[in-house]
Amino acid sequence: MSDVPNALRGNGIAVAVQLLIVRDGRLLLTRRHNTGFADGDWNAPGGRLEQGEHVLAAVIREANEEVGVQLVPDEVRMVAVLHIQSPLGGTRIVFTFHAETWTGEPYNREPERCSDLRWFGFDEIPPATLLSTRAGLNLFLHGEHFGVCGWSQHPSVDG
Template sequence: MSKWFTMPVAVHLFFVRDGEILLLRRFNTGYEDGNYSVPAGHLDGGEEVISAAIREAHEECGVVIKPADVQVVGVMHRRANDERVDFYVSVSVWSGEVVNTEPDKCDDLSWFGLDELPDNMIPYVRKAIENYHAGVWFDSYGWQPGE
């Protein structure tokens, strides 16, 4: 019997408007609390990346997104305590007002300029946003010392 390696897969949403990106500050989660990230979540198994992005947008921001309005803009293979694959999607059209629907996990939901990201960001998320802004579609993170 062979054993296959598996790893978590997540989708991160880049809500973009007028040169700004929507960031949320993690709170009371036990992971990177006090640091900014983007709306994100793990795929639920048997769930396609675009469907997961649409689900997470509704769960975390209260908005509705059509599949045609979600564009995959990046993939990152990263390593910290474990290995992960992250998909990054860009969204510029949605229905409804962006609101913090998870105040128990997020204590700030704000727009920031793509060139004016806050200092207290999760490092791999900052790198993914920089890649997006520079048109870099794929990256590895956490494999080199200092990452």
């Protein structure tokens, strides 16, 4: 049995980050492949926090791991938080960050988990895009900072 008290273990809510990388009014998306979840769908670079990691460190790490860009903490902005109830039953808190500056040209650093990487205009986001990416982008574009998705008692913000 763990020495961590139940109150500190959480209740099965995953905490994740995603990054809206924008250049010339276009958003960088990656296509999921071989992940076991939503393969073939597009999403913004991101992922779950590692043990002991804060959200800003996580989004900087994920940007480098997935698309090979280096971010300066002072130039990354947290733009929205999402509380998502998945149709499969999982619950996530997703911190959405935005970057317009970075070092390095984005490229696919995880070809075993990503089959494509493309820039899309805000009005060209593919229908097969993860809910968290669609909702985070929608909040960002409307200047809103919080949303809930997938909860029957609340309107969706997924645009």
